[in-house]
Amino acid sequence: MDHFTYKNRVLHCDDVPVPALAEKYGTPLYVYSKKTLEHHLKQIQAAFKAVDPLVCYSIKTNGNLHIARLMVEGGAGCDVTSGGELYRALKAGCSPSKIVFAGAGKTNAEIRAALEQGVFLFNVESEGELSAIAEIAKSMGKVANVALRVNPDLPPKTHAKTDTSVKGVKFGLDIDTVLEFAEKVLKNPHVKVVGLHMHLGSPILSVEPYRQGIVKGQVLIDKLRAQGHRITIWNMGGGFGIHYKKNEALPASAFAEVIVPGIQEAKCKLVLEPGRFIVGNAGLLVSRVIYTKDSGGKHFVIQDAAMNDLIRPTLYDSFHRIWPVAGFDTPEDYQVENPGTVKSDVVGPVCESGDFLAKDRYLPAVGRGDLLATFSAGAYGMAMASNYNGRPRAAEVLVDGANHHLIRRRETYEDLIRPEVDF
Numbered sequence: 001m002d003h004f005t006y007k008n009r010v011l012h013c014d015d016v017p018v019p020a021l022a023e024k025y026g027t028p029l030y031v032y033s034k035k036t037l038e039h040h041l042k043q044i045q046a047a048f049k050a051v052d053p054l055v056c057y058s059i060k061t062n063g064n065l066h067i068a069r070l071m072v073e074g075g076a077g078c079d080v081t082s083g084g085e086l087y088r089a090l091k092a093g094c095s096p097s098k099i100v101f102a103g104a105g106k107t108n109a110e111i112r113a114a115l116e117q118g119v120f121l122f123n124v125e126s127e128g129e130l131s132a133i134a135e136i137a138k139s140m141g142k143v144a145n146v147a148l149r150v151n152p153d154l155p156p157k158t159h160a161k162t163d164t165s166v167k168g169v170k171f172g173l174d175i176d177t178v179l180e181f182a183e184k185v186l187k188n189p190h191v192k193v194v195g196l197h198m199h200l201g202s203p204i205l206s207v208e209p210y211r212q213g214i215v216k217g218q219v220l221i222d223k224l225r226a227q228g229h230r231i232t233i234w235n236m237g238g239g240f241g242i243h244y245k246k247n248e249a250l251p252a253s254a255f256a257e258v259i260v261p262g263i264q265e266a267k268c269k270l271v272l273e274p275g276r277f278i279v280g281n282a283g284l285l286v287s288r289v290i291y292t293k294d295s296g297g298k299h300f301v302i303q304d305a306a307m308n309d310l311i312r313p314t315l316y317d318s319f320h321r322i323w324p325v326a327g328f329d330t331p332e333d334y335q336v337e338n339p340g341t342v343k344s345d346v347v348g349p350v351c352e353s354g355d356f357l358a359k360d361r362y363l364p365a366v367g368r369g370d371l372l373a374t375f376s377a378g379a380y381g382m383a384m385a386s387n388y389n390g391r392p393r394a395a396e397v398l399v400d401g402a403n404h405h406l407i408r409r410r411e412t413y414e415d416l417i418r419p420e421v422d423f
């Protein structure tokens with residue numbers, strides 16, 4: 001569900017025509033729908049209501065303070081993966097008691113900052129990390145609450161670069177040795193193992209991995225308890241998929257159906273770390289066609305958004321729906337050759353052959369000055385944007401009903417050189 005709709009062949013976000021936004025704020029432009037963001041958070045909260053979960057918005061997905069604050073105001077905590085994200089979450093108004101700290105490479109400084117703030121939970125991924133947390137906690141006279149992040153070694157679920165629970169990836173503790181490890185931790189007075197964490201990968205379009213994760217997690221929790229750990233928290237991570245192509249994603253209630261009974265049986269507090277599910281379909285990237293050209297048997301649409309604005313197609317071979325903002329009927333299926341379309345590569349101005357938003361895509365014959373919308377771009381879009389090729393990062397706008405306002409201004413050329421000192 002989102003609030004992007006074509007009315008009389010003009011794309012609107014809520015009541016605002018997208019061409020008006022492009023005119024006012026320029027392109028490339030990220031446009032977010034406040035109502036969609038709130039709707040998605042509420043959908044998760046409602047689906048898991050029976051176990052009163054702590055929903056921690058995965059701030060790495062889209063860290064804009066205005067968006068993070070919306071989540072916090074909606075009752076969410078934050079899932080952070082670095083000191084920078086911890087800083088961001090706190091700035092957004094998140095209470096430390098609702099912050100969970102993930103990541104395989106937490107530095108001493110990051111651990112210290114998190115302990116100073118009093119974050120709710122560390123998701124621990126290695127023996128070395130646990131020692132570091134214990135040592136730092138000791139030096140501060142504190143006890144750290146940790147969840148053991150286990151790699152449950154499930155069958156491949158998604159693109160190799162986003163699958164986090166198969167054997168051989170860097171994430172989590174090895175499920176075969178986690179109990180030996182946990183046994184040793186018991187003696188350490190400065191860390192308390194209070195939970196189990198798993199994040200299975202992303203985006204996941206089936207409940208099956210969660211079902212399998214619950215089964216494996218249940219066994220582990222029983223064994224950890226038998227060792228003497230008081231396990232009260234089960235963090236199931238994020239990963240819920242969204243619509244990129246058609247309506248392929250599952251509602252939150254489908255995931256709840258397999259997760260909630262497991263949590264109830266384990267008598268644990270559920271923590272969730274959704275990111276993509278909340279913000280993915282709540283954002284689109286608007287760009288303007290600069291040129292079109294035919295070369296080497298291909299038709300190229302060269303527009304002003306590039307891999308530095310949205311790297312997912314380049315990095316993950318991701319499919320994003322793309323369609324002109326105005327002037328054309330929308331098809332049922334964007335993946336097939338619809339009448340009046342031209343097979344096109346949608347590319348940007350960056351000097352890389354890998355700079356594309358879509359390849360071999362059937363699009364209406366657009367020309368210089370036309371606006372394009374790249375859909376489902378709210379997650380891992382702006383968050384991964386860079387200044388490559390001397391490109392200032394895009395502006396971001398939040399729309400609510402008939403209102404819209406800038407939530408991040410377009411970067412300037414001065415912004416590009418600002419951190420380069422003593423010049």
Ligand SMILES: *Cc1c(COP(=O)(O)O)cnc(C)c1O
Pocket residue numbers: 058060061079102103199201202203237238239240273274275276277379
């Ligand atoms: C990236 C990440 C998430 C968020 O994943 P989504 O697919 O965006 O929901 C949650 N937890 C951890 C540990 C992550 O690394």
